[in-house]
Amino acid sequence: MSASARWSYTAKATVWPLVGRDDWKGTAVYGPPAAFLCDYSSESKRMxxxxxxxxxxxxxVYTEKSDIKQGDMLLVGESALVSPVAAGAYEVRLVTRDADTFDRKADDFTVVT
Incomplete structure (x- = not known):
């Protein structure tokens, strides 16, 4: 983690990775929850x-965590619940990669739900 990220990413969030679909029900299947450091804002914008x-x-959500992808579920805050729906998580709709402007150690990512 870069020095800038260590300074600015002080909040915690939880992601449940989308691992596939249930063959019988067609519902999404998510992996175990993983907490990570981030910063965040609540924005209501058309995207x-x-x-x-x-x-x-x-x-x-702003983070250095590079493996979040569209379809995953994300919650600002920490949760150990197996179900992202029960935890109140939202679906990740967009992930963009941004440069690590100051330290050049790890790119930053903007994750939008």
């Missing part, structure tokens, strides 16, 4: 995801 679908954002 377009990687598939070209418009949506209204709920939360914007």
């Amino acid at each position: 377009t995801d990687a598939k070209g679908v418009e949506f209204t954002s709920r939360q914007v």
Whole structure:
């Protein structure tokens, strides 16, 4: 983690990675929750995801965690619940990669739900 990230990413969030779909029900199946450091804001903006679908954002999370992808579930705060829905998590709709401007150690990512 870069020195800038260590200074600015002081909040915690939890991600449940999308691992597939249930063959019988067609419902999403998520991996175990993983907590990470971040910063966040609550923004309601009209945006377009990687598939070209418009949506209204709920939360914007800033982090160095590079393995979050569209379809994962994300919660600002820590949770050990197995179900992201029960925890109150939102679906990740957009992930963009940003430069690590100051330290050049690890890129930053903007994650939008």
